[in-house]
Structures are given as structure tokens and as C-alpha cells.
Amino acid sequence: MPSPTRRFPTVATPPSSTRRKFLGRLSLPERRFVADALRTETVGGVLLLAAAIAALMWANIPGISASYDSVRSFHIGPAALGLDLSLQHWAADGLLAIFFFVAGIELKRELVAGDLSDPKAAALPVIAALCGMAVPALVYALVNTLGNGSLDGWAVPTATDIAFALAVLAVIGTSLPSALRAFLLTLAVVDDLFAILIIAVFFTSEIDFLALGGALAGLVLFWFLLRFGVRGWYVYVPLALVIWGLMYNSGVHATIAGVAMGLMLRCTRREGEEHSPGEHIEHLVRPVSAGLAVPLFALLSAGVSLSDEAIAQVFTRPETLGVVLGLVVGKTVGIFGGTWLASRFTKAELNEDLAWPDVLAVASLAGIGFTVSLLIGELAFAEDPVLTDEIKAAVLFGSLIAAVIACVMLKLRNRRYRALTEDEERDEDLDGIPDIYEQDNPAYHLRMAKIYEEKAAEHRRRAAAASPAGQGPPGGSAPEAAGGSSTGADRPA
Numbered sequence: 001m002p003s004p005t006r007r008f009p010t011v012a013t014p015p016s017s018t019r020r021k022f023l024g025r026l027s028l029p030e031r032r033f034v035a036d037a038l039r040t041e042t043v044g045g046v047l048l049l050a051a052a053i054a055a056l057m058w059a060n061i062p063g064i065s066a067s068y069d070s071v072r073s074f075h076i077g078p079a080a081l082g083l084d085l086s087l088q089h090w091a092a093d094g095l096l097a098i099f100f101f102v103a104g105i106e107l108k109r110e111l112v113a114g115d116l117s118d119p120k121a122a123a124l125p126v127i128a129a130l131c132g133m134a135v136p137a138l139v140y141a142l143v144n145t146l147g148n149g150s151l152d153g154w155a156v157p158t159a160t161d162i163a164f165a166l167a168v169l170a171v172i173g174t175s176l177p178s179a180l181r182a183f184l185l186t187l188a189v190v191d192d193l194f195a196i197l198i199i200a201v202f203f204t205s206e207i208d209f210l211a212l213g214g215a216l217a218g219l220v221l222f223w224f225l226l227r228f229g230v231r232g233w234y235v236y237v238p239l240a241l242v243i244w245g246l247m248y249n250s251g252v253h254a255t256i257a258g259v260a261m262g263l264m265l266r267c268t269r270r271e272g273e274e275h276s277p278g279e280h281i282e283h284l285v286r287p288v289s290a291g292l293a294v295p296l297f298a299l300l301s302a303g304v305s306l307s308d309e310a311i312a313q314v315f316t317r318p319e320t321l322g323v324v325l326g327l328v329v330g331k332t333v334g335i336f337g338g339t340w341l342a343s344r345f346t347k348a349e350l351n352e353d354l355a356w357p358d359v360l361a362v363a364s365l366a367g368i369g370f371t372v373s374l375l376i377g378e379l380a381f382a383e384d385p386v387l388t389d390e391i392k393a394a395v396l397f398g399s400l401i402a403a404v405i406a407c408v409m410l411k412l413r414n415r416r417y418r419a420l421t422e423d424e425e426r427d428e429d430l431d432g433i434p435d436i437y438e439q440d441n442p443a444y445h446l447r448m449a450k451i452y453e454e455k456a457a458e459h460r461r462r463a464a465a466a467s468p469a470g471q472g473p474p475g476g477s478a479p480e481a482a483g484g485s486s487t488g489a490d491r492p493a
Contacts, residue, residue, distance in 0.1 A: 022124055022339075022348040023179040023359075025436070031424075034182045036283075044290020045167025048370070051295035052302040052396070059303030072300045082249045091300045092375055095293035097244055097258035099371065102289045103192040104262020105282040110189050112267050113276075124342045125183060129190035131338025132366060133158040136330030140322035149318025153380045153391055155198045157326025157398065159372035162188035163290055165365050168403045172411065177420040179351060180362055187335065187366055195372045199253045203379040212250035215257060218243035223264050226277075253379070294371055301374050302396065304389045311397075313390050320394035323377075327367045327398030328405070335363035353420055361409035367402030369395060 025031075059068045077083040077090070085093070110116040116126070136157040144151055162184060169176060176184075222239055240261060248254035267278035275283070304310070314320045339359055343350065350356065377391040410417070426435050429447045438444035 022343050023183060023351040023354050025179060025351075025424075031178050031182075034178060034185060040286050040290050041163045042166040042170050044287075044294060045163035045165070046170055047291055047295040048161075048163050048298050049167045049171070051298040052370070055299045055301070055303035056306065056396075060306050068303050072303075081245060083245060088300045091297040092378060093248055093254040094244070095297050096371070096375060097255045098285065098289045098293040099258070099297075100192070100196065100255040101258035101262045102282060102286050103189070103196070104259040105265055105267065105278045105285075106262075107189055107193055107259075108263050108265060109267040109276075109278055109282075110186070113269075116186070116189075120346075123346055124339065124348055125186040126190055127342040128335050128339040129187045130194075131341075132160070132187060132331055132335035132363070133191065133194055135334030135337070136326035139330035140326040143322035143325060144318045147318030147321070149322065150381075150387075153319050153323060153377065155195075155202065156323050156373050156377045156380060156391060156395065157330060157369060158191070158198070159195050159369040159376065160184075160188045160191045160331070160366040161368050161370035161372065161399070163294060164370045164399065165368045165403075168365070168368065168407065169410075172407050175414075175417055175421045176362075176410075177354070177417055178424055179354070180358060180417075183359075184362055184366065187362075192372070195376070196256065196259050198376070199379065200256050203376075204252050207251045208249060211246045212252060215243050215246035215250055215252075218246060219257075219260055219264070222261055226264055226266070255375075297371065298374075301378065302370075302392065304392045304396070306393065310390065310393055314394050314397050317390060319381075319387065320390050323373075323391060323394035324398040324401070327369050327373075327395070328401050331367035331369070331402065332360070332363045332405075335366055336360050339363070355413075357409065358413060361406055361413070364402055364409060365406035367406070368399045370399055373399075 059065050072088040073086050075084055075086050077085050116122040137154045140154050140157055141151055143149070165184065218239060222236070222243065225235065243261065244254055244257045247257035265278035265281060267276050269276045314324065336359055340356070342348070373395045374392055377395060378388055381388045381391055423436055424434055427433065428435055429444060429451060435444070
């Protein structure tokens with residue numbers, strides 16, 4: 001990364017016309033937050049990948065495949081409360097509420113303290129994310145209009161699964177610079193926001209207003225408890241379960257309750273606070289979401305038949321082909337095209353350490369839509385189990401193709417990424433702050449001068465100790481001393 005003292009070319013140009021930088025270096029607090037968040041998501045993504053593979057094997061190996069449907073259709077829960085659900089529904093409606101709770105906190109933090117808090121800085125990634133959702137939906141609609149298919153699945157290819165994307169990066173050993181990782185995270189956050197709206201608006205049919213009113217009353221109580229500073233998990237966890245149960249029985253998808261509670265948490269730090277309450281709770285709950293909730297959902301949802309006939313249907317049936325093309329083509333074209341157009345209109349200059357092919361690679365990586373895509377697929381075709389499984393297979397194949405394309409493009413630039421990452425992480429004075437963030441700090445340069453002086457003194461002592469007697473004063477030049485020593489050592493007695 002360039003040092004903070006480096007500026008853009010502004011020859012004879014007023015400061016007001018200086019172009020803003022796109023994908024520039026993050027602030028140190030933001031970089032640390034992104035690194036911590038993505039570290040957990042990467043581990044969760046590997047577990048998610050393992051769970052998806054396990055589900056596919058379980059559903060396709062003869063002899064045990066029948067048990068897969070038996071397990072996920074097993075019902076458990078209090079029927080009197082309207083919660084006698086299959087394990088698959090518990091995963092989709094219950095466990096994913098934890099996932100969306102974390103997404104709500106993440107969104108709140110981005111809106112009040114992160115990249116989305118600055119409208120000018122947020123404009124470009126938000127436009128890119130919106131285009132990355134609109135174009136896949138248009139691709140799906142076009143394919144199904146031409147092929148006389150169902151338009152019900154238009155929202156399936158609109159989501160990005162950042163955990164799965166990071167798992168792919170971990171598997172292939174690619175280290176993205178923090179700016180690209182933050183861009184990918186912002187895309188996923190905006191995706192999650194609009195996925196929430198899509199689920200709430202388009203997949204709510206009948207509403208039980210009494211249950212919905214109870215859920216809203218619970219949310220109001222949740223908000224008041226937070227504002228009055230009431231502490232204790234034993235207060236909030238039971239209340240959250242009641243809100244979730246009422247939301248489920250209202251007819252609104254139960255994950256909306258998780259999002260609403262996440263958005264209510266305070267994500268700004270007050271004086272004396274190292275972390276805001278939202279950041280603290282996210283730090284505690286994210287491992288549960290990434291390491292347990294989402295992998296279990298994948299285990300109970302990703303197991304689809306991959307027979308020759310089913311695979312053929314993926315690439316011939318308009319609904320499934322629309323999902324594949326939406327993820328592979330629509331996501332890439334939408335995000336890259338939206339980013340390029342937004343940068344042109346906002347006059348944002350791409351960071352000189354990166355190139356537009358890097359943005360194209362990240363856009364392809366965003367075509368990995370797994371968790372939310374599977375959920376929307378289940379909701380969109382709930383009345384047709386066969387088509388639901390085919391849509392899930394299409395999500396898997398589309399995500400796999402997008403991952404392969406992205407991996408090829410990222411690998412071509414991997415050496416450059418490693419160099420940039422090493423520059424971002426280098427800390428020669430061992431003060432816990434990367435050197436690249438201290439270029440304007442005089443104390444840093446004084447510390448570095450002392451370090452180099454100590455190293456130089458040590459080398460002079462070693463040179464003096466290695467020089468034979470009579471070869472000159474210790475202060476002689478290193479090349480002459482080394483040369484004299486070598487000559488004296490090689491000359492026969």
C-alpha cells in the first residue's frame with residue numbers, strides 16, 4: 001500500500017477537484033474490525049463447506065440416503081405453541097435467526113460507525129451491491145420469460161455468502177488485501193439487508209395480527225431494556241425466544257425477529273468503552289452463528305440428489321438455468337458494471353496498487369450464493385419439493401462455477417496480493433501498529449532510527465571480531481575489512 005504522504009497527481013488543480021480513492025487503505029480501527037470479523041467467518045466458512053459436502057454425500061450414497069430425508073423431516077417442538085417443526089424448519093427458521101441477528105448488528109455498525117456511515121464513501125459499494133442484486137434478478141427473469149418458466153425464484157441468485165467465499169479463499173490459499181476484503185464484506189452486508197426486505201415483503205402471505213402485535217410489543221420491551229442499561233443474558237435470551245416464537249406464528253418469517261433485535265443494539269462507543277455493546281455481543285454470538293447455526297442449516301438443507309437426470313435438469317430447466325446464470329453472469333456483470341459506472345460518476349479513482357481485474361475477480365467471488373440463496377429457494381418453491389431440490393442443486397452448481405472462475409482470476413494476482421498484505425502487516429518496531437499507518441509519526445521514525453543504529457553497531461562489532469590482528473582499525477570500511485580477512489585467510493602460511 002502507498003504511504004499516507006503519497007498524493008494523487010493534481011498538477012495546477014485546486015484541492016476541491018482531487019478525486020477520491022476507491023479501495024484505498026482502511027483506517028486502522030476499521031482494518032482490525034474487518035480482520036476479526038472475517039477471521040471468524042473464514043473458520044465458519046470452512047465448516048460450512050464441510051457441512052455442505054457431508055449433506056451431499058449423505059443424500060447421495062446408496063444405503064444411507066433414505067435416512068437423510070427421515071432425519072430432516074423429523075418433527076420436534078411444542079405443538080400447543082405452534083412450534084411442532086421439522087428439524088429442517090428449525091434450522092431454516094430458528095438457527096438462521098441467529099445468523100440474521102449477527103447480520104443486523106453488522107448492518108447497524110456499518111451504518112453508524114463503519115463505511116456506510118459516510119454517504120460519499122458508502123455510495124460506490126452500495127451502488128455496486130444493488131446492481132449485484134438487480135442484474136441477477138433480471139437475468140433470471142429473462143431466462144424464465146424466454147423459457148416459459150416460473151418467475152417465483154427471481155430472488156434466489158441475488159444473495160452473496162461471504163462465509164463460503166472466504167472458505168474458498170482459505171482453501172486455495174489466496175490472501176486478499178484488506179481493502180478488497182472490506183469491499184466484499186460491504187457487498188455481503190448490503191445483500192443481507194435487501195435479502196431481509198425480500199423475505200419480509202415477498203414471502204409473507206397470511207398474517208396473524210395478534211401474534212405480530214405480541215412480537216412487536218416484545219421488541220419494544222427489548223429496546224427499552226437496552227436503553228435503560230439492563231444487563232444479563234438471563235433477561236434477553238428468554239425474551240428473544242418469546243419474540244421469535246411470536247414472529248414465527250405471525251406468518252412473518254421468523255428470521256426478521258433476529259434482524260430487528262440486532263439493529264436495536266448500540267454500536268457506537270462511549271467514553272471509556274473499548275467496545276460498544278453491539279460489538280461485544282457480536283464477538284460472542286458470531287462464532288455460534290458461523291460455527292454452528294449456518295453449518296447445521298447447510299447440513300439439513302444442502303443434501304440434494306445429484307443423479308444424471310437431476311444434473312441435466314439444472315442446465316435445461318429455465319428456473320434452474322436462471323439461477324446458475326444469475327449467480328455466475330448476473331453477479332459478476334452487476335457488481336463490476338455498477339462499480340465501474342459509479343466510479344465514473346462519483347469521480348472515485350481506483351487505488352493505484354490494484355487494478356480493475358481485481359474488482360472483476362471479487363465480483364465473480366460474490367457469485368457464491370449459498371446460505372440465503374438456499375433459504376429463498378425453499379421459500380419460493382415451498383409447494384413443489386422436487387423443484388425446490390432442483391433449485392438447491394442449481395445454487396450449488398452456480399456457486400461452484402463462480403468459485404472456480406474467481407479462483408483462476410485471483411490466483412493470477414496472488415503474488416501481488418501477498419506483497420500488499422505483507423506491507424499492511426509489517427511491524428518492524430513491534431509496537432502493535434503496522435508500520436504503514438505510522439509514516440507521519442515522528443516517534444516511529446526515531447524508534448526505527450534507533451533500531452537500525454543498534455543493528456549497525458552490532459554488525460560493526462561482528463566485523464571487528466572477525467578481522468585478524470593487524471588488518472586495520474575496527475572502524476575501517478566493511479568491504480575492505482571483509483576483503484582483507486578473506487585474503488589473509490586464503491593465503492598459505
